[in-house]
Amino acid sequence: MKKLLFIFVIAIFVVACKDDGSKVYFDAGIKKMYESTDSAQRIANYKNAFADFNKAIEINPNYVDAYMNRANIKNELGDYQGFLQDCKKASEIEPENTNVYIYLARIKKTRGDINGALAVLQKAISIDAKLSKAFSDRAEIKSGQKKYKDALADYDKAIKFTSDKELLKYLYSNRGLTHLDLGDKNSACEDFHNAKDLRNPNAQGEIDSFCK
Template identity: 35%
Template sequence: MKIMHRAITILGALVLLGGLSPVGLAQSEKTKQPKAQDFYRSGAQQAKQENYDAALKEFDQAIELNPNYGSAYVNRGYIRSTLGDKEGALADFNQAIELNPNDPTAYVNRGNLYYQGGNSQAALEDFNQAVTLKSDYAAAYLNRGFVHSSLGESQAALADFDQAVKHNSNYAEAYLNRAVIRAALGDRNAALDDLDRAVQLQPNYAEAYFNRGFVRAANGDQTGAVDDFTAAIRVRSSYAEAYGNRGFALVAMGQPQVAIADFNQAIQLQPNYAEAYKGRGDARAALGDQQGATSDYSQALEINPNYAVAYATRAKARSNAGDAQGALEDYTQALSMNASDDTAYTERGMNRKAAGDPDGAIEDYSQAIQINPGNADAYFQRGLLQLSQGNRQQALADMETAANLYLKLGQADGYRNVLAQLNQVR
């Protein structure tokens, strides 16, 4: 019997942009004494080179010479935020807005700061004000879309990312974020188009390769997924999630031994990476190492006690190792966390059957079928159990349904197994 593999993968984080104010710099006249604009210009240059401490000193000087220099407050606020001084950053953004209430950049930066502090509503209000002041402000739409996405407002987020791309067709981050939303809404082909565009615009965009790999894996293109995760790792060698997801793809391709090396690397880079332990457990289980698999699943659950899929996979490993009671406990725990997991019901049914509880097994198979009428395994297993209990007609009906489903799903082994049973019964 084949059980559907459910690899847990992680989408790359959406990109929340902040940035230096794009306000143009006035050309200062040549004088012996530097002017505020000179310090401003120097600070902007230092910031572009990521010399943030030096940039901060330059913006301090600009503001000291001109206390009404609004854009200097915006940029100093950005630098302070980058250096972890959130209170100082907020004070600067507030001052910039007081000096110039029509500066959309100040609202975008303050909105970012509000969001980072957990105040999504205040962030939305600032982004709304930014697009009111500047209706073609792509970065404001991008940031507002990010907040909508974090609140589960997918359609609003999609509309904002559409606007960001409309106003800046070369905005790689906007294409990435729109792809994430499109994939979540089930439009994977459109997501792939966006990710292709993001990579075209920014060839060293690790997150774009990562997300494209994720979508390709979801589409069943494991080879393409491995290529993309490899590209992400080439750009960023410390990308733990890329190693982890490449490991999942390799397991799906039947290369568990190679996958273990990726999971090991992911865990080395990120010791509390629960999904990597779960993935390594899958690889070890595929190699027949049920004890090692159980150990990895247990480690994943120690990191994340609410990891329902890890309970289900540990249950299977325990069952394969002969620990029927431990398996039953794990399946029950998994289902208490995710009552819609038809695969877990099917596997618990098999466990109950082996433990001498046929009624409990039939109950689980029936529940799996109710959740997913396309679960061929549940029909087949229920049919076998019905047959053993002398319920020939019910058994035939279940097996015929299972055969049709296996054929429809292209699962040749399952189809042949059912036909063999039917030939014995008829």
């Protein structure tokens, strides 16, 4: 029984200051979008933020971050086709922007489009062959498919290519669980101890469960 610990984080795209006026609307949209309120008010905030992102795009039709945050709102409000259209537009403007593909793949995965998510992750990897986030996301999918050897290979690459300790502590834990699935307890425990050294809050429980 595997519990993957990878943290799903919706990317918030940040841009340099623009002097065409679009950033004023973009910043207003971001503020409204992430205000902490009850669920009913949150929907109203999303709709107000949506209007701000529309204005930012009207001023600057190449504003990728506005497209991506508007896509996020469309997804939250149930407009999946609109979400896909905004992601497509963002990728057309900045075809080398791997953040767009990572975000798109994660949403596809949450909606059960596993093959679609894998295809998008492969696109990201074709742009950046050392993109740790893409390998870690693909490893999680492969593990869920019980393709443990493939998952292990991707976790190896994700760990090799990242210097982000916050990500690394979960990658070690996930790779340890994958080693267990493949019957390699020693390697699993080594990974759990590495995760503990990086202050993964779940690592001690994994050590207690599997390494005694």
